[in-house]
Amino acid sequence: MFITNNQKKRLFRIIPELKTPETRAVYVSTWTNGRTHHLKDLTSGEADIIIKNTKSAAAQQNKELLRMRRKLLSLFHQLNWYAQTAAGEMYINDKGNLQLDYPRINAWCLKYTPAKKTFNKQSKQDLIQTITIAQKMVREQKQRLSELKPRKRI
Numbered sequence: 001m002f003i004t005n006n007q008k009k010r011l012f013r014i015i016p017e018l019k020t021p022e023t024r025a026v027y028v029s030t031w032t033n034g035r036t037h038h039l040k041d042l043t044s045g046e047a048d049i050i051i052k053n054t055k056s057a058a059a060q061q062n063k064e065l066l067r068m069r070r071k072l073l074s075l076f077h078q079l080n081w082y083a084q085t086a087a088g089e090m091y092i093n094d095k096g097n098l099q100l101d102y103p104r105i106n107a108w109c110l111k112y113t114p115a116k117k118t119f120n121k122q123s124k125q126d127l128i129q130t131i132t133i134a135q136k137m138v139r140e141q142k143q144r145l146s147e148l149k150p151r152k153r154i
Contacts, residue, residue: 007047008039014054061124068127069119075134076100079141 012019015027025037031050083091083101091099098138106118113133115126122130126150 001044003040003042003044003047007044011047011054014051018100027077052094065124065127068124068131072119072131073100073133074128074137075131076105078138079134081105087088 024039026037028042029037031046036042043154077098077100081104083099095101102119109119109122109130110116111127113120113121113130114116115129117126
């Protein structure tokens with residue numbers, strides 16, 4: 001049985017590259033081992049396998065991005081980049097936690113990272129570079145704070 005319209009829609013939704021005929025032919029040829037270049041000639045089983053594999057690959061990639069974003073947010077917590085109320089107090093969210101200053105984080109990402117993208121728009125490679133820069137900032141802040149602390153006299 002050939003691919004259904006529902007499967008076609010799902011494929012177009014999860015693989016944006018299928019929208020151009022040239023890349024679509026390459027993808028289909030790869031998936032079918034050269035049997036066909038047309039999406040309509042895919043079997044229902046082949047389409048299911050493609051959808052399943054593509055979804056799992058996308059989920060894995062999203063998992064990695066989420067892990068890297070959490071790491072970056074952790075670094076901003078270490079830098080104490082918290083949102084403040086109009087009175088200058090730290091803003092506490094509904095869960096009772098300090099709220100990070102996301103406008104400040106986005107402005108910093110736009111200005112100081114090589115990608116010049118906001119926090120959520122950064123790719124995996126962009127996040128790797130951004131994390132490295134933020135880690136350097138944390139190290140420098142810790143070093144400055146350690147220099148300010150009075151030393152114990154013996």
